[in-house]
Amino acid sequence: MAPPAKTTSRRRGRRQGEPVSREAVLRAAKQRFGVEGYEKTTLRAIANDAHVDPSMVLYLFGSKAELFRESLRLIIDPDALIAALADGDGDIGTRMVRTYLGIWEHQDTAASMVAMLVSATSNPDAHEAFRAFMQSYVLTAVAGALGGGEQARLRAMLAATNLVGTAILRYVMRVPPLATLPADDVVKLIAPSVTRYLTASAQELGLPEL
Template sequence: MPREQVLAAATTRFARDGYDKTTLRAIADDARVDAAMVVYLFGSKEKLFRESLQLILDPDMLVAALAGAEDDGPDIGERMVRTYLGLWEAPQTAASIRAMVASATSHPEANDAFRGFVQDYVLAAVSDILGGGEQARLRAMLAASSLVGTAMLRYVIGVAPLSELPTDDVVRLVAPTVTRYLTADAAELGLPL
């Protein structure tokens, strides 16, 4: 139970104050536990930040979008883009994602934690569903570059016209590229064999 309390408090605190201004003591106070408990459970602020990211950017949601359900559309890119943008637009996750990504671009420890999260959780999960191996990992990274770039310009920096387009239009425009990265023949993409 204390682990969940600490994670919830950390997610809220990181979203509100950013990585640099958040302290383990403040998180402990918010969670109503001793600061030593936070260190015992997570080891460091960087590791706690990484775990907090998983609550917001749940890799299982992206894997589910890749796998698709019976009532999903057939286009893998459309499912991925719609799911990913949904995380950025959902009231319960939007502010947290923006704050955590901003922290990751401005603070070295947060950057390390974010990179580790993407490599160890997101890319690993996505590449596994694509069949595993280096090619699958590279495909996942290429798709992620489109998704992250779109999110940075649309939600973090707010560059028009991308930031002003309806979500359905963004999905329609970005999905073909994501689909291509995930499904095109390796030779067509120029992937190393």
């Protein structure tokens, strides 16, 4: 009787018994999204970079859009913004603008910020993921630092209009003279408006009752 034929199984992804690192997948996603943008990035490419099976990426995050949203936290850390609001040199607006522009200016995050913001303005899924990130993490965290409530959330959103608008014109569209000014000059120009949104009385700002 002939011996049974040997069967071989092809391993995919991580080595057997090796734990899947959620952080490794997020780091790989941040890198891919930052270089290729949302539309060109595939879950398979991210999985290959993280050395896991593509099915595990879906298991951990559910969708490409959710992975995009979560990977934004590696670039825009809400805790860093809260720390800037809580303590540091200068008024609250100066601290917040300096921290925010620092993310755009830093060599490790600058390209990723541009690619992800461009994705958020050109792809519906990326747009929704970015909006959810801003609402769930950034605005919630900043509003909490301001005391919480709907008015605090509105204040945070008004401040964000200055910050995001500045980023689009300076770093994405590169419109001079805003794009060519030193970062410290931009901080001095933008900070007073941010400070006003965050600290002026509700009556002065004309905030509605929410």
